Amino acid sequence: MKSNPKHMVPPVSRDRIISRFPKWYTPEACLQFKDHFHAQLRTACQQSTGTAGMKISKVVVVGDVYVGKTSLIHRFCKDHFERDYKATIGVDFEIERFEIVGIPYHLQIWDTAGQEKFKCIASAYYRGAEVIITVFNLADIQTLDHTKQWLEDALRENEPNSIFIFLVGTKKDLVVSK
Numbered sequence: 001m002k003s004n005p006k007h008m009v010p011p012v013s014r015d016r017i018i019s020r021f022p023k024w025y026t027p028e029a030c031l032q033f034k035d036h037f038h039a040q041l042r043t044a045c046q047q048s049t050g051t052a053g054m055k056i057s058k059v060v061v062v063g064d065v066y067v068g069k070t071s072l073i074h075r076f077c078k079d080h081f082e083r084d085y086k087a088t089i090g091v092d093f094e095i096e097r098f099e100i101v102g103i104p105y106h107l108q109i110w111d112t113a114g115q116e117k118f119k120c121i122a123s124a125y126y127r128g129a130e131v132i133i134t135v136f137n138l139a140d141i142q143t144l145d146h147t148k149q150w151l152e153d154a155l156r157e158n159e160p161n162s163i164f165i166f167l168v169g170t171k172k173d174l175v176v177s178k
Ligand SMILES: Nc1nc2c(ncn2[C@@H]2O[C@H](COP(=O)(O)OP(=O)(O)OP(=O)(O)O)[C@@H](O)[C@H]2O)c(=O)[nH]1
Pocket: 063, 064, 065, 066, 067, 068, 069, 070, 071, 072, 082, 083, 084, 085, 086, 087, 088, 089, 112, 113, 114, 115, 170, 171, 172, 173, 174
């Protein structure tokens, strides 16, 4: 008898299981009441990905070299921080599994290189993103200026009206308060 690989997948970790929403969401906004839920999310939930019922959302993380994109992703996915810098070569990705009111959900998080010489490789992975996270270093104002260009490049490969955009500032610990 063949073993079913589906049964070998470990369970989703407890902190990634969302079984109910916080109070400030009204019942009408809850997934259980899909008829009333935001149309975009309803569509995403109903779409078949062709991957054995898995729901997958693609997240692309962009921003200047050394701003902390990899560190941000590793903190989120592995709760780990690496002090030594290792440049991302082209792209890398992590899969983070969730369970949202009983529905398995996968975030596919693409970590792109900030170095100019890898931009061509990295930009080939922008397409099909549902979320763009633009990252800048709070202690380096120039990196904030550059987020506009990073966002424009990522949006060019996607449908601008159906994408969620986040702007994240890193390295708060390096900001000197006056
Ligand atoms: N002090 C401090 N250092 C940080 C923080 N986040 C990241 N770093 C450091 O900044 C350096 C660059 O971090 P990465 O996450 O590799 O930067 P990146 O944006 O992925 O870089 P590229 O892959 O080259 O585009 C590393 O040495 C990290 O340890 C932070 O919040 N505070």
